[in-house]
Amino acid sequence: MQVLDIQQYNKAVTKSNALIEANYKLSTLEQKIILYLISQIHKDDDDFKMYRLPIQEFSEMLGYRGSPKYTELREITKNLMRKVLEIREGQKLKQLSWVSYVEYDERSGFVSLSFDPRLKPYLLQLKREFTTYRLKNVMELKSSYSIRMYELLKRWQYMKEVEIALDDLRMMVGAADKYHQYHNFKKRVLTPAQQEILEKTDIWFKYQEVRKKRKVMALRFYIQEKSTIDQVVVPIEEKTENNAADQYLKFLAVLQAYDRYITEKQFTKIALLAQKVFGENWLDEMIKTTREILQRGDIREPIAFLTYLLNEKLERVRIGSDHNEVVVNKKVRVVRGEAVPDWLEDYQKKLAESSQTRDTDEEDIEQIRRELEERLKKYKD
Structure with a gap:
């Protein structure tokens, strides 16, 4: 029986790898409650909220029929509040609880739960060492x-x-x-x-x-x-939101392996370029090219370089040439009779330094990115 509504069912669960490898023991139901709540966390949230679970769906998850049995439900959440997890970080062993507060509202039909604040580093604003997957893969x-x-x-x-x-x-x-x-x-x-x-x-x-x-x-x-052999690939503009999000997660997993990150907005822009260059197999080809770039230790900003590379390939396509003439190479930045211009390397260095400076805020970094995109566009034109 499918309990969750389809929209919630397709949301992503994102956890730090330390949390995935933590020592804890939860029942199947308790795990599903926690993962359902985690799927409600927005990637831009900087603090926990009260996350809501429909009481009727909660009851159905237990196999109850008819009206929710509040006595049983309350016992489950009480037990969940007592569950402890252990996270080892170097010589430190941290013991934390999953949930710090539960509130039932019988009028609205929801039970609201709050995560322990000490879980913030493992669930919020994750940029490195994390894993993402679809909630639907575990709920069944x-x-x-x-x-x-x-x-x-x-x-x-x-x-x-x-x-x-x-x-x-x-x-x-x-x-x-x-x-x-x-x-x-x-x-x-x-x-x-x-x-x-x-x-x-x-x-x-x-x-x-x-x-x-x-x-x-x-x-x-x-x-x-x-296997996705029988899957028909269509342009990203024509895909549903959930399918587009799956493509983003697949690409993000590649970047995670190298401690890199990309926003969905950045991914969409690059994906549109890749479709124009590679056609039907654009995602696989983009991932292959990205891996080649990431394996290069001398490229400070792989995403900026990927954007540049795809633009160069697209230019070859537009003039009727083979885009494979533009490749990632160990000796030069791009094999096309020329190297990446000096200003691009300067901007990569500037962006990398700004990202590591504490007193540089996100607006400054975003401004540098916009300037880089403008320079890339002018260079291409």
Whole structure:
């Protein structure tokens, strides 16, 4: 039974990687409540708000029929307020609660919850070391272990494979005190999670046991995105908001691997250029080109360089030439008989320095970006 309205169902859940790898144990329902609330956080929020959950939907999530049973619901939120998570940062071990306040309003039909303020660094204004995925991918999972496994695999999806020590894995999926025998852990956690994630989410995985003297010490996971061979790609202007957002999240995951970030607005501008250059397979080609740029250690502003590169390619397309004549190269910035102009390098350096200066506000940085875009446009014209 689909409980959530489709608009909320397609919202994104964004968590810091430290929170994904934290030590905590929540029931399946408790995890879904937390993730539902996280999906209501806006990427520009600088403080927590009271996040609302419809009481009727809350009741249906429990399998109750008819009028909401407030006694049972209140008991669930009381238990949730007592749940503790542990986050290790270097030599520090932090113990926090998920929720600090709950308020029921029977007249409006909502229960409002507030996150513990100390969770702000792990849920708000995230620019580095975070993972994003669609809420719908976890709301249909039946096992709490499947939810934790899915989040952990999404955190490493950009690497396509990761090796995790067995004891660490038990802790990260909330089974630190259970299934001490590997065969039980495999039967109760790994196998059901593998099947559920395959059937109900956007990824699938297989794994290899890493043994030492016959004993399984770690697991190496191989993570793949579901096949999209039959998917018809249409221009971004004609896509629905949710599909466009999925494209943004896929591209953002690539940047995250290199501690980079891009806004949805910036992505849309670059995506339109990529469509004109690459056509139907624009997203895959844009990701491939971006990876090549990110692997270059001498490019300070990869997004600015990508914009420049796509404009150069588009110019070749417009005059009937092959855009592949313009490529990323180790020796020169762009292979086209010329290098990137000196002013572009100066602006990249200026922008990078401004981004790292505490007394430079976002308006100053945005002004530099606008100036850079104008210079790119003039250079192209």
